[in-house]
Amino acid sequence: MEKIKKTEKLEKNTAVLLIRKKQFLALKIILAEMNPADIAALMGEMYDEENVDERELTVLYRILPKELAAEAFAYMDSEAQLILINAFSDKELRYVVDELFLDDTVDIIEEMPANIVSKILRNTDAEKRKQINELLSYPEDSAGSVMTTEFVYLHMDYTVERSFDRIRKIGLTKETVYTCYVTENRRLVGIVSLLDMIVSEPGTKIEDIMETNVVSVYTSDDKENAANTLSKYDLAAIPVLDREDRIVGIITFDDAIDVLKEEATEDIEKMAGISPTEKPYFQTSVFQLFKARSSWLLVLMVTAIFTGLIIGSFESQLLVVPALMMFVPMLMDTGGNSGSQSSAMIIRGISLGDIKFSDFSRVVWKEVRVGLACGFFLASVIFAKVIFFDRLGVNIAAVVSLTVLIVVVIAKFVGGALPLIAKKIGVDPAVMASPLITSIVDTLALLIYFFIAINMLEIL
């Protein structure tokens, strides 16, 4: 799909072959031409699939050119990083940590066991250590926890020329300097983009070209909201303020993208009744997957047992009209599917910031109407089917189709309302999704079904 011009893409098998045959010089030559992200991916893959052991992984890493090695390190998964840090001499580690972005260093530290953390901090200079500890203190999922404190701030009375000197001196990397932040005793008063500076005369004062209409978030804001805000306003970076409106960091577009991807993955997993697993699929062990999935399966199995008890308690009626049993799976599935359709849309809308609790009545009203439309449609189909295909007569046809109509409407109502209520009471809406709603709706569906049946067919 993508391609890297003038760059090697090394096939895993080729790499393994070269290692086995001790062709390290050849490897070095190829790797030196590769993109750090690809090197990290290659090494991770080789280790995951046990093509190389810890020792070989370290050897492989050490043949990389120093700077490239440090870049690749940032892209590796925590498993590989742990192995390497263990093998690093203090000197090696100090070099890597110096090269790393602050926010990457923090991400790594968050994944590491205590002894490794202290090894890292031991090899970090005092100033950086202070910043790291600050970042670590922000709650998980907060904007503060994903921001970087590396950004360029300028003063209003700087000239463009002086600002450029400052940028050159600080010499940060691309992501973090597209926008510079104008501060007055650390309070954010405006922003100015590199482009605005380039198109202005060297003598121009920053205050004359700065944009005072600034979108910002607070360190305590949810990181997903921060990322959505960045994307809503098409920003390359969004400034993060503390309670006193002082700018303490920025979130850059690349980190915002990662946040949005993670959150979407989490939502999808929760909707499927999985406790989120953080790491990519292949880096999650069978046991971790078992833990993440079994708990919900158990909960849902138990709820489904109640559905079974309901059927059991209507056993006598079922013996009178055994045909009724035939429609139980259809009613359960149709109810469950209708409900999860609604919940999926509402949960996604909440994540994207399109739907808020204040929209409750609008959502419910819309879902009920959609439910009526879908309900009548399905009910008429099933009515015809029971009469002409099953030849079970008008009574049973009426019971089944009436149940379908009611169940679909209720399912849409529950599916639309529950996520918003969850959000309101501070529960994760995604947890309120398909599997749980399915169980609720299943139970309701059967109760409604038997109630209607008993009354319309006068079974006792």
Next chain:
Amino acid sequence: MEKIKKTEKLEKNTAVLLIRKKQFLALKIILAEMNPADIAALMGEMYDEENVDERELTVLYRILPKELAAEAFAYMDSEAQLILINAFSDKELRYVVDELFLDDTVDIIEEMPANIVSKILRNTDAEKRKQINELLSYPEDSAGSVMTTEFVYLHMDYTVERSFDRIRKIGLTKETVYTCYVTENRRLVGIVSLLDMIVSEPGTKIEDIMETNVVSVYTSDDKENAANTLSKYDLAAIPVLDREDRIVGIITFDDAIDVLKEEATEDIEKMAGISPTEKPYFQTSVFQLFKARSSWLLVLMVTAIFTGLIIGSFESQLLVVPALMMFVPMLMDTGGNSGSQSSAMIIRGISLGDIKFSDFSRVVWKEVRVGLACGFFLASVIFAKVIFFDRLGVNIAAVVSLTVLIVVVIAKFVGGALPLIAKKIGVDPAVMASPLITSIVDTLALLIYFFIAINMLEIL
């Protein structure tokens, strides 16, 4: 959550009040201080909730300062845009189109009816019209369809100084100039970032500071892959090449974010058995939602009817051991949930590019092991429950728990394999998700259940 310093945030109700009371000057003063994205959101909301009619919307738009109006226009939903374009004089329209980004113009055109399209093109200069038509010709979902053709290209022998002059002359906006593209008769030979130019001496030759290790995509690549690549390599923009490796456009991070959001939403909707709806929830009419949801509901209802037929065909056995019926819902739900857990993870992995068809055996092997773990766990719980709680004896306990074990393993296998097979044969993996897998697994679950029951309990 977010806040805009020195900027007004106008409450919808306040805005409506000011309109009703004809306080247009006051409105103008407030709107002029607002962020274009917020203005667009406000107007859209007011129209959706019928606080303003088409005429009032146009009036509201016309009181905006010209440039701000054009910016806000780009952020509006197609419904509002259509109304405004209808009301625009050719002069107004020409101004807006001139201010718009090329890719935004194309997005708008794709949403508009033919007569409006021709009105837009009539007010576009020949050069821009040519580029628009080129962009329109790229297949939907291709990288070409989301790229912009507005980017800065330089030559290797340019000096930094000359390059800056060129950037000033072209004077594009932020997103599109962070990176400049070095070309040799339109072929991409390298990239150079604004920062690299700023930190270099004015006399430096571009070829001496350009990065020749360039990641790129082709116009025909899938837009989601392009966005994933941009994010994988932390790029602010990714160059898009034609078959002859000539650079024809770039995809900027902000458009990549939109692509990733859309794709995640689509996956979530498809996993819930909804045909994707493009627009945000509140802009989708009840009828559109009905269409998007009813078709799948019907399909799944029909498949569920087969499950019913299976139960019907085992009626005689059920009459012998009515207790068996009690476990049917539990078996169906447990199977369905186990399957959708696996499919959800695999589908997401495919979307993120973590999982490919070549991983088929690894996935299946992993899922089977997870299935065994979950299966044994659930089977032992249900075994104990049947014995000690239901007091139905060892035989039924054995039948039920053995069925659970087998069903969970099969469900995990199907849930892991189906999405990959779908991908391979070019069907959308997400369509292979929960609802469909549920129906398949439901049917299998019952067949296995009755088979085991008949043989172990020797019912005939």
